[in-house]
Amino acid sequence: MISVLIVDDDRLVSSSLKTILEADPLIHVAGTGESGRQALVLYRKLRPDLLLMDIRMDAMTGLEAASILLPEDPQAKILFLTTFSDDEYIIEALRIGAKGYILKQNFESIVPALKAVYSGQRVFGDAIVSKIPALIKQTGQPNYEPFDLSKREITIIEQVASGRSNREIAQQLFLSEGTVRNYISSILEKLELRDRTQLAIFYYRHQ
Known part of the structure; x- marks a missing residue:
């Protein structure tokens, strides 16, 4: 069973994600949060196998939360799920050691991405991977x-x-x-x- 912590500042999104993930018998949603600060508290308390987190959130962004959590727990598996494919977000997510970065528009890819990250892979959606060579050449x-x-x-x-x-x-x-x-x-x-x-x-x- 893969335990997942969902952190997104839109409660409807969190609820929808919980429904989607728990439709798979191998996934259990351990908790949900609404900000980077809650991500820190809940991750430390629940110790989920995987943290599925938005990037842009009030008070503390997902990137800021991840930059705190990963030095504490280098083995943490953090997968960013966001509507934003901004170049600076992609680079920062990769730099701090996130295991993946996929777009919310690709709902069908969320469960496979979670399982891939859980198994030790890194997962970046096609829209993200296609940007990396251009970023490198800038x-x-x-x-x-x-x-x-x-x-x-x-x-x-x-x-x-x-x-x-x-x-x-x-x-x-x-x-x-x-x-x-x-x-x-x-x-x-x-x-x-x-x-x-x-x-x-x-x-x-x-x-």
């Missing part, structure tokens, strides 16, 4: 001076940020897939990042 070349990165590592980061798979990177740079995997693992460890998505956002945020 501000020119990144500044890597504060980091101990070789030219080859920088090239690998750029390839990952462009959305290429290990196989495509290997073909592009005339390396084996195993070598590319080793490079990426080393880079993630050096930069203290968790995965390729965070590496792409690292590229964007250091331009």
Whole structure:
């Protein structure tokens, strides 16, 4: 059974989400809240498997709440469900370590997204994923001076940020897939990042 905490400042939305989620026998809604502050209180009290949260809310936004919760509990699974696909929201959600970001318009994707996040995946709706390459390209070349990165590592980061798979990177740079995997693992460890998505956002945020 997956326990879920729903936080949305629209009670009708929360009620609808609760109905949708509990129609699945594997999901239990542990509680609902209406603000980022309530998200903090309820999460600490209920310790749900997953926090499904809106972004724009009075008093404290979902992003602000997540930026407090995740340092407290790095294993927290936070999935943002919002009507807003603003670039700055997407980047911030990825930066702080949210497990997903999907739009409310895509109601049919909510339950599959929850189950995917629960199983350890990251989930970003098509409308969000399609924005990332453009965001990465907005501000020119990144500044890597504060980091101990070789030219080859920088090239690998750029390839990952462009959305290429290990196989495509290997073909592009005339390396084996195993070598590319080793490079990426080393880079993630050096930069203290968790995965390729965070590496792409690292590229964007250091331009």
